[in-house]
Amino acid sequence: MNAVFGVLFHFIGGFASGSFYVPYKKVKGWSWESMWILGGLFSWIIVPPIAAWLTIPDFVNIIRLASYSTLSYTFIFGLLWGIGGLTYGLGVRYLGVSLGSSIILGLSMVFGSLMPSIYYFFNETAGKHGIDYFFINQSGICILIGLLICVIGVCLCGQAGISKEKDLTSLSTETKSDYNFGLGIVVAIISGVLSACFNFGIESGKPLADVANEIWKTNHPNHGEFLYQNNVTYIIILWGGFTTNFIWCVYLLFKNNTFSDYTKADAPKGKNLLLCALAGTTWYLQFFFYGMGESRLGNGASSWILHMAFIILISNAWGVVLKEWKGVNKKTYRSIIAGIVTIIISICVVGFARTLEN
Template sequence: MNALAGVIFHFIGGFASGSFYVPYKKVKGWSWEAMWILGGLFSWIIVPPIAAWITIPNFGDIIRETGTSTVGYTYLFGLLWGIGGLTYGLGVRYLGVSLGSSVILGLSMVFGSLMPAIYYFFNQAPGKHGIDYFFTTNAGICVMIGLLVCILGIYLCGRAGMLKERSLSTLSAETKSDYNFGLGIVVAIVSGVLSACFNFGIEAGKPMADVANGLWKAANPNQGEFLYQNNVTYVVILWGGFTTNVVWCIYLLTKNKTFTDYGKVSAPLGKNLLLCALGGTTWYLQFFFYGMGESRLGNGASSWILHMAFIILISNAWGVILKEWKGVNRPTYRAIIGGIVIIILSICIVGFAKTLE
């Protein structure tokens, strides 16, 4: 039952992450940096402390009483992840929601799931799996098979993107928009590698989550693990993400002289603000529900793979719904649909792996 609940929570989180950029696409008359920083204020600064306060009223005391090194490393990984999150927005801009998310999150899935396992192989810790777990146990082998199947699905999505580029000459100017495969793929690779740092930040900040978990279990004996234990860790990780993004966006606003976007008569200020708030809040909800799923499955490779796979699945589904693939030929459309189906299969395999433990 815990495994099923964990998969459901990860699906909700993946749906939130795979959908967050949709409101941004409806913002009119603003530059990318103008909308990104406003949405980010909700993602990194406003919503996380509110969520932490609701679920862990003494979260501020936990952070203050945590060792400097723990808070520092958690913040550092958040800083690096912030670069990945920043370039994620650019990757989606140049590649589209479906292809951009597939490449970026696919790389993040691989690095985020395997690098901690390599670390714990050399630095053993209770409850943590080393890389040998994926080759010496039935559950671990099943997780690895699920990871490889998901990579195949990501490959098909990427192939669909390349086929789409070849057919751009037959597409409308609206469909072409900002699509730039060469620049987008470079940005996506950087984003994918650094985006995995969020999982490293969760690992680094685990002592804070353990305190929150211990306090809740003391007040609620024999009721399992605390669903919201990671909410305190997110606050620190997202400080790092905010630092990176606000510096870059202010630089762009100054360089491009786009501070004036907020005063444009032609831009619907109220509607744009609402869309940015919606996008930023939806973005944060991915981690809110990730923490709930992690409390049921554990913060191992399974949780990260499921989270990433669901995001990729939903992102590609939105790509189809938003008609990003409208006008492409049949082989291209079959490739993107095939990629989605295979990613769904990988989710089932990883979910099944938890029943083998």
């Protein structure tokens, strides 16, 4: 049952992440930097401590008593991930929700799932798998197969994006919107690699989660692992992410003179604020449920792969719903559908791998 609930929690988290950008697309009269930093305040500063306070009453002391190395490494990975998260927004802007998310999160999935195992191969740690696990263990081999299948699905989505660019050359400027495959793919690669640093931050901040887990298990014996143990770790990671995004967005607000967005008479300020708050809160929920899934499956490659795969799946589904593929030919449309189906298959394979281990 742990595997079933773990997959379910990752699905909910993936749905939240794959859906968070949709409210941003409804914001009117504001620049990208105006809405991104406002939504980020909810994602990184306001909601995480509230979630920790509701689930881990002693979280402030856990942070205060943590070692300097734990906090610093967790924060640094948060900074790097912040660059990935920052460029994620740009990647989605230039490539669309479905294609942008597919490429960025596909790269993040590969790097985030395999890089920690390479580290643990050379630095053996109890409860952690080295890279050899994926070649000598039945469950590990199945996880690797699922990862490869998902990469194929991402490639199909990428091929659909290339075809989409060709199809859109005959459409109006309004229909093309901000779509720019050349610029978008460069941004997406940078974002995909650095976005994997969130998983590294979770690994670095694991001592914080372990303390929260032990406190809970002491007060609730024989109840298994603490579902919300990672909520304290997220606070430090997201401080790092906020720092990066805040600096860049303030720079853009000055450079583009877009501070005035918040006082525009023709902009629906109340509605825009609510949409940004909804987007930011929805974004945070992805990791709230990721932590719940991780507590059931473990913070290994399978958790990260499932999380990324569900996000790619949901974001592509939104791309179809939002008609981002409107105007493309049937071959292009079949390619994106094939990519979605392939990713669904990869999710099933990784989920099955966990049953082999358990």
